[in-house]
Amino acid sequence: MGAAACTAGSVAEDKHSQPLKILVLGFSGTGKTFIVYGWSLGMSNMVKTLPTDAAMFNVEKVMSPKLRQPMYMWDISGKMTSRRRSYFLGTQGLVYVLNASQPVYMMDALQDLNSLLNDRDLKGLPLLVLANRLGSEENLSTKELESQMKEHLKLPPLWSVCGIRTFSQEDLSQALLKLEDLMDRSSPTADA
Numbered sequence: 001m002g003a004a005a006c007t008a009g010s011v012a013e014d015k016h017s018q019p020l021k022i023l024v025l026g027f028s029g030t031g032k033t034f035i036v037y038g039w040s041l042g043m044s045n046m047v048k049t050l051p052t053d054a055a056m057f058n059v060e061k062v063m064s065p066k067l068r069q070p071m072y073m074w075d076i077s078g079k080m081t082s083r084r085r086s087y088f089l090g091t092q093g094l095v096y097v098l099n100a101s102q103p104v105y106m107m108d109a110l111q112d113l114n115s116l117l118n119d120r121d122l123k124g125l126p127l128l129v130l131a132n133r134l135g136s137e138e139n140l141s142t143k144e145l146e147s148q149m150k151e152h153l154k155l156p157p158l159w160s161v162c163g164i165r166t167f168s169q170e171d172l173s174q175a176l177l178k179l180e181d182l183m184d185r186s187s188p189t190a191d192a
């Protein structure tokens, strides 16, 4: 099993002044609520997640160790279809979760992600794609995912892919750092 590290990046301090709205999307059962709780509570305080009802969403406040303001994670049910768009307005960053242990759904997920990246309210936003449940050699690899994304998607200027091995606090923390890095670099006051 390979390490699931993200690409390294640096984070400058205190460039945003308002809380950030981050949208967390992906198919049902990919682990969105699990990841968001992992970020807000920590893996050791993890609670059992239930599938988020099709008409529901969770909002969790996640304190950012590097940026000064909190990030509000809008975790939308993967079963929500047409009404999903009503949550897009005001979003500043997008997290898209895939289940790496089910590579057969990768193209469907990329198609879904493509429609999100073309949405007028989400176009150009920093994007973090999380390959959750990395575990065995048969899994979708982050390299393969990256190359498929480059081939099939019109990617925003700031994007990254992170793998999250099953129940790994280290990988969750790395992914959160990467998200902070992307948000920091997207700040209007970030260095060109």
Ligand SMILES: Nc1nc2c(ncn2[C@@H]2O[C@H](COP(=O)(O)OP(=O)(O)OP(=O)(O)O)[C@@H](O)[C@H]2O)c(=O)[nH]1
Binding pocket: 026, 027, 028, 029, 030, 031, 032, 033, 034, 035, 048, 049, 050, 051, 052, 053, 076, 077, 078, 079, 132, 133, 134, 164, 165, 166, 167
């Ligand atoms: N084995 C394993 N189970 C996981 C992992 N991540 C999430 N799960 C479990 O998978 C199930 C579904 O996870 P959720 O976080 O509820 O999935 P979701 O993406 O929020 O799904 P919806 O709310 O239906 O959109 C839960 O029972 C989680 O505990 C993981 O990395 N490994």
Ligand SMILES: [Mg+2]
Binding pocket: 032, 033, 034, 050, 051, 052, 075, 076, 077, 078
């Ligand atoms: Mg959920």
